[in-house]
Amino acid sequence: MNIEAELDRLAHERDDAYGVALAAMDLDAASQLRQLRAYLARQQDHRRIKGTMDKIIQLRQLPDGLNELDCARAEFVSESRLEFTIRMEQRQPGWRISQFRFHLHLPSPREVTMVRIHLNAQQGRDCLGVPRCHMHIGRGRKHGKAHIPFPVLSPLLVLHLICEVIEPDFGE
Amino acid sequence: MSDFDHITPFRLVRTIAAAGRGHPAIYLLICEAAVAKLVEADLRVEIDVQLDAPATTEAISELRDKGLPPSGDGSVRLVHIDQWLPKLVDALDRHSPFLVQDGSQLLLLAGDEMAKRIIRRAPNLRNRLTDVFEIEPEYLSGG
Numbered sequence: 001m002n003i004e005a006e007l008d009r010l011a012h013e014r015d016d017a018y019g020v021a022l023a024a025m026d027l028d029a030a031s032q033l034r035q036l037r038a039y040l041a042r043q044q045d046h047r048r049i050k051g052t053m054d055k056i057i058q059l060r061q062l063p064d065g066l067n068e069l070d071c072a073r074a075e076f077v078s079e080s081r082l083e084f085t086i087r088m089e090q091r092q093p094g095w096r097i098s099q100f101r102f103h104l105h106l107p108s109p110r111e112v113t114m115v116r117i118h119l120n121a122q123q124g125r126d127c128l129g130v131p132r133c134h135m136h137i138g139r140g141r142k143h144g145k146a147h148i149p150f151p152v153l154s155p156l157l158v159l160h161l162i163c164e165v166i167e168p169d170f171g172e
Numbered sequence: 173m174s175d176f177d178h179i180t181p182f183r184l185v186r187t188i189a190a191a192g193r194g195h196p197a198i199y200l201l202i203c204e205a206a207v208a209k210l211v212e213a214d215l216r217v218e219i220d221v222q223l224d225a226p227a228t229t230e231a232i233s234e235l236r237d238k239g240l241p242p243s244g245d246g247s248v249r250l251v252h253i254d255q256w257l258p259k260l261v262d263a264l265d266r267h268s269p270f271l272v273q274d275g276s277q278l279l280l281l282a283g284d285e286m287a288k289r290i291i292r293r294a295p296n297l298r299n300r301l302t303d304v305f306e307i308e309p310e311y312l313s314g315g
Binding site for chain 2: 053
């Protein structure tokens with residue numbers, strides 16, 4: 001058996017499964033915005049997030065029929081901050097997530113200063129090195145270069161994971 | 173337009189959520205007739221997302237003979253006052269202590285002039301209003 005070829009096949013299989021998982025999620029941008037905003041508002045009620053929620057997520061229409069949800073800044077009481085963008089495209093019979101970026105900045109003196117969760121717009125050539133959906137732990141070339149495979153989840157579940165697991169625990 | 177504070181459907185439902193679902197409330201919401209359906213739709217979705225509760229929508233022109241009995245099913249009631257019906261407004265005024273006695277929430281949606289007439293004609297209802305706001309849709313349809 002050629003181990004490299006087998007690893008490559010397995011990585012492609014994993015990225016193909018990402019595509020199937022994305023296709024199974026029929027999520028329109030407006031309802032996603034409302035859900036994510038309501039979730040952040042609850043986090044505010046629990047005194048984990050600061051600020052007002054009304055405009056915290058903006059819905060933008062981009063060329064080529066794409067919709068983008070953009071949260072420029074959500075500030076945690078712990079001084080962590082979160083930014084995210086989610087792109088959605090219309091595919092029959094509904095909407096499909098095509099790309100997302102969640103960037104969590106953790107405050108010093110945490111040992112981990114940044115966590116990034118990305119869904120790339122397309123499956124890359126090097127599925128083994130760069131899974132389509134992945135997480136970076138740390139910032140920049142020195143610490144955050146590794147692309148750790150991450151499951152394709154609905155944005156609400158990613159947000160929940162960030163708010164309830166990653167933000168409170170990472171680097172503490 | 174009137175001098176009342178502005179609110180969005182999201183913010184209004186958030187206020188209801190913060191007070192608690194068992195906290196009775198009557199809001200008079202002022203909006204332009206042209207966008208009333210959009211406001212209704214926004215409110216229904218926000219009630220679903222934030223309160224996980226059903227919302228019933230009624231037009232007062234359809235209620236003229238039935239009055240407005242308490243829902244009793246835990247739903248948030250949205251009543252669009254789409255027609256000036258003085259007898260029904262008088263009945264609402266008379267029965268205002270009982271409109272949300274089951275701990276429910278009643279959202280009265282009316283145009284600017286209609287809202288002012290209600291406030292003038294129904295002093296008991298006015299005194300029981302939790303608040304009066306101008307409300308606009310959020311235009312989140314994407315596209």
